[in-house]
Amino acid sequence: MNGNFITTRFNYILGWARKYSLFHYPYITACCGMEYMSTAASHFDWDRFGTGWTRFSPRQSDMLVVCGTISHKLAPVLRTVYDQMTEPKWVMAFGTCTVSGGIYDNYAVVQGIDRIIPVDIYIPGCPPRPETVLDGLIKLQEKIQKEEQKWRWKKRK
């Protein structure tokens, strides 16, 4: 066995572990929060996909779920929350307002949260149905699995 073989396997296992234990921080501001509640509660239950438990502290969470309109007044707060999260971290843009500003094309609303923070998965819909959210979550998990994983003692190129 040479080193390369082990490295790829470890990468795979790490990705597998990370995608099924996404602790999330729900950054709920508006309407999408209601669909978030539906998705998280027993009817649709995204715990089935390993998005286990809601952490209300950014330092304990892996995925930032931004639900609802982000206004310019709220933007610095969102940025701070994102900065407080520890690596590895992923961001889910939940709903059209976070994707592009949606129907609120005006002075008060940030036209898409990707102007403030990097986004990994965009879920459109105003608000998206829970099935759409679950589909987006599965796509994010695929992305995490395929990603080049980072860990603390990994050799930097």
Added chain:
Amino acid sequence: MPTRIQKEASKESLLLNMGPSHPAMHGTIRIMLELDGERILNSEVEVGYLHRGFEKICENRTYFNLLPYTDRMNYVSPLINNLGYVMTLEKMLGIEAPERAQYIRVIMSELSRISDHLTCLAAMAMECGAFTVFLYNVKAREFIWDVIEETTGARMTTSYIRIGGVRADLHPDYKTVLKKAIVETRKVLKDIHGLLDKNKIYLNRTRDIAVVSKEMAISYGWTGPCLRSTGVYYDVRKASPYAAYDQLDFEVPLGERGDNFDRYMVRMKEMEQSLRIIEQAMEKMPRPSPPKLMVDALEPAEAIKASRTKKVDKEIKLSPNLEGSERGKYLDILGTDKKYVVPPKEDTYTSIEGIINHFKFFMRDHGIRPPKGEVYFSVEGGNGELGYYIVSDGTDRPYRLHLRAPCFHIVSALEEMIQGRYIADVIPTFGSTNMIGGELDR
């Protein structure tokens, strides 16, 4: 820039910031607390984190096109918001919806009210640590949303209630789903009563906490369940009945002390009354006119082809997506005045006059143009009196539109409610006010 509380706070006390990114602050409100130990000496509530410019947007949308924006005001009960806006405009235009539509409106608003109260209590109980209550309430809400979805096509943002009536008739099979939702909601309400009513932890956090007197509630302009929890008998549905509420029998539950527990209890009792209203409305609703038999009906494309040479007399098959736009349905659920109602699709597809009517309805400066003047109308929303104030200058879009949001008045009393209490009391107190960001900040 230092805020008021930063300037006024004494040097010995501690300033603590709660929110906007705090699980109990719903992401859209910030409370600065001046503390002595755990005791709150003073506080300052900052709102405006979800300001989306609703009122300004409405000035640039036609009366018909701004309907979807009203969905997103109180997003837990969008149908009541639709109803409030539409009835304001109907008052301005002097039109009235058909009777069946009135009953459909009542059923839809009561379903929304239940989902509003369920969500409020779910959040309030979850923030106090009762997670089971949250799960049960969301379960009941799913059954209610199934009914709404079956008829309107959307779970939350429906835009279902239209000027002159409603968009489509109830689903043919709605009674089965509605009855199931009622049974399930009753079960959940019973469970919640069992879980919370005599729960020592819950009682300690809600009984005699944040007591609001009648005078204080009225002076702040409170309405809705929060006002009724203090014992004031005021409900827009009773005070100035709209839709079909005057023909239905229901009670207005009142509280005694005006504390957090009363606000919880009033909401629970109100949901039972809402279920009663829905059951009555189901029975009393006028039957729809029988569906027309479609003998050798034409496809729209064929009809257009045929209409090039002579007027088409045959029936036209419409796509199921256009449900509610058939001419036959209009008498039941929508008015027939061409000025205010989207022309039936049969006309639009087959005659040049129909297509002109259609374009005139949606064209800039040609749509609904109410007379000059101003109008205020209010309905009983999930949180209280939900009023719309519209100033018209005779064009096809409002000169000014103001929303009287009930929870703005309730949240403005929050500083006084939590003064002198512990930090832990902020959570159930705030939960019981049912702050909805979209409505509060508009």
